[in-house]
Amino acid sequence: GNSVTQMEGPVTLSEEAFLTINCTYTATGYPSLFWYVQYPGEGLQLLLKATKADDKGSNKGFEATYRKETTSFHLEKGSVQVSDSAVYFCALIFFYSSASKIIFGSGTRLSIRP
Amino acid sequence: DTAVSQTPKYLVTQMGNDKSIKCEQNLGHDTMYWYKQDSKKFLKIMFSYNNKELIINETVPNRFSPKSPDKAHLNLHINSLELGDSAVYFCASSQEGSSSEQYFGPGTRLTVT
Numbered sequence: 001g002n003s004v005t006q007m008e009g010p011v012t013l014s015e016e017a018f019l020t021i022n023c024t025y026t027a028t029g030y031p032s033l034f035w036y037v038q039y040p041g042e043g044l045q046l047l048l049k050a051t052k053a054d055d056k057g058s059n060k061g062f063e064a065t066y067r068k069e070t071t072s073f074h075l076e077k078g079s080v081q082v083s084d085s086a087v088y089f090c091a092l093i094f095f096y097s098s099a100s101k102i103i104f105g106s107g108t109r110l111s112i113r114p
Numbered sequence: 115d116t117a118v119s120q121t122p123k124y125l126v127t128q129m130g131n132d133k134s135i136k137c138e139q140n141l142g143h144d145t146m147y148w149y150k151q152d153s154k155k156f157l158k159i160m161f162s163y164n165n166k167e168l169i170i171n172e173t174v175p176n177r178f179s180p181k182s183p184d185k186a187h188l189n190l191h192i193n194s195l196e197l198g199d200s201a202v203y204f205c206a207s208s209q210e211g212s213s214s215e216q217y218f219g220p221g222t223r224l225t226v227t
Contacts, residue, residue: 043218
């Protein structure tokens with residue numbers, strides 16, 4: 001079946017530290033891969049995406065590369081800020097009839113201390 | 115302008131009651147969804163509608179009934195509320211396409227006492 005596994009949190013880092021949040025997936029076919037972010041008290045926002053192998057998604061200093069050989073889509077940022085504190089969800093999308101179906105990972109809470 | 119809106123933002127009610135959550139999107143999307151997020155932040159799809167037709171119906175108790183009066187609205191009605199229904203419910207929408215992003219509403223926090 002289709003599933004997403006991401007590293008458990010919480011992850012606590014100091015400002016300007018390097019961030020990696022691991023994400024691996026199992027899927028039939030070739031899904032698109034996404035990272036969503038949920039800031040406290042808000043809904044989910046798309047952070048970045050990659051639609052095929054070797055694509056790199058990037059936004060707000062975050063990057064993730066779609067690695068088909070390792071079935072991974074790890075999220076990285078070179079220098080985190082306090083404002084990056086949020087819950088991050090790795091997700092894959094596949095298409096079911098006329099709708100897209102997202103499978104989310106369990107979420108990783110990130111806390112950045114000043 | 116808010117792209118995907120939900121009302122109410124908070125809903126506190128007693129066991130056994132019936133309640134509804136409304137969702138509207140002004141993005142012109144064809145497809146709308148309901149998700150449930152539990153206390154551990156785990157997100158799971160419940161339903162999906164495309165142009166007012168049910169497309170995805172995950173294993174959800176039949177106390178939950180989605181209704182789509184038009185493609186811009188997808189409401190969620192819940193009968194005989196139970197303690198385990200307490201969660202945050204998110205509505206989302208997307209346009210059909212090979213890599214369609216889903217846009218999420220702000221969520222409705224439902225507390226059943």
